[in-house]
Amino acid sequence: MFTSRQVLMKFIIPALALLVPLAGHTQTFPTKPVVIKVAYPAGGPADVAIRDYTPSLPQQLGQPAVVENVSGANGSIAAMSVLQAAPDGHTLLGIVASDLILAPKIVPSARFKPDDFRAVAITQQSELVLISSPKHAFKKVDDLVRYAKANPGKPLSIGHWGNGSITHVAGADFAARAGINLLQVPYRGAAPVLPDLTSGNVDLTFFPLAGPLLGFIQAGHVKPIALAANTRSAQLPDVPTINESAAVKDFAYTIWSGVFASKQVPEAVIQRLNKVFGAHTLSPEWRGRQVTVGATVFDLKDVKQTEDFFAAEIKKVEAAAKVVRFDTN
Incomplete structure (x- = not known):
């Protein structure tokens, strides 16, 4: 027992x-x-x-x-x-x-x-920044959207870092929400995108603020259009967010x-x-x-x-x- x-x-x-x-x-x-x-x-x-x-x-x-x-x-x-x-x-x-x-x-x-x-x-x-080749006249998201809608037969190209990358998703999401057609151009990683944007071989891209982008912007090699963020950046205080545009709202990519x-x-x-x-x-x-x-x-x-x-x-x-x-x- x-x-x-x-x-x-x-x-x-x-x-x-x-x-x-x-x-x-x-x-x-x-x-x-x-x-x-x-x-x-x-x-x-x-x-x-x-x-x-x-x-x-x-x-x-x-x-x-x-x-x-x-x-x-x-x-x-x-x-x-x-x-x-x-x-x-x-x-x-x-x-x-x-x-x-x-x-x-x-x-x-x-x-x-x-x-x-x-x-x-x-x-x-890091937030993503929508940037363009300096050859384009548009400076803001609403200008870009108007340009794209006025030229449907000549879609702007947007480079990204490859199939399934966050820049691929952000670009496709932006186009869908803005109601415009963008030609997706895949690259093998981030490195080749900025030089091609500088030379005008591609029109647009989303790129992280962290890294080499600030230098390209300060040198005038690329043009910042807007941040994919909820607030402006201290590094680029004069660049608006995409949410400040009339065309696209509630758009933020980190x-x-x-x-x-x-x-x-x-x-x-x-x-x-x-x-x-x-x-x-x-x-x-x-x-x-x-x-x-x-x-x-x-x-x-x-x-x-x-x-x-x-x-x-x-x-x-x-x-x-x-x-x-x-x-x-």
Whole structure:
């Protein structure tokens, strides 16, 4: 005959034993270098933004942080690689959020959903700017729309960074909302677009404010038409938002890169990683660099705020993507 104490001990001890490995894991994480698989070639905007964090991570984690560039297939190769790794937090994904959202829609081998990942931290954020070749006379969105409607047989061309990119979606969404026809011109990434816009080979594009764009604008090589944002930018205070036009309202596109983990990674590990990355964004040096390059200096976000931000982005990008004809070959 078992006493009540014996019955309790019979069940509680095995249950506690099951919790020991999990508790031990989260207390000792990391036990080896943390690898961030960046979904782009070295030197690109997202790669540079994520590498900005790596010098400070070892001081807080007690282990090296290593960036591994795994480019291709709209980021899906890196994403699949992270999902195939052990879900212990030692293998993370560095990617532009819109690529993570859209890759499963356009890449047949991308066998994942955005919610297979958890957003750990935002690494850089920037509004998109609608810019034109300096050869055109229009200076505002309403002028551009009137010009396009008056010349339906000669549609303006709009360059983007390739099938399924955020600039592809933004351009298609803008055309649909403005009721105009724009000729979509895909490029292999961002680098070739600005030179072609400068030379007049393409008429329009959406481009992040962060990066080389400010220099092109200041030199007069390209003309800013409007920001795809809710408020004007301190870097371009005289440039209106698209929402200030009569033709298009409620139009805002932010491009942001971040660090993501498999949703199977333990909660305590996600929480720790979020705090470690967040600490870097509080440094005056980091914030100063963001201002210099024209990026948005965003407030620190905890895990819930980061995941809510990602969930809202999924909803927004997927809704906008309905107007886009993707090439799925």
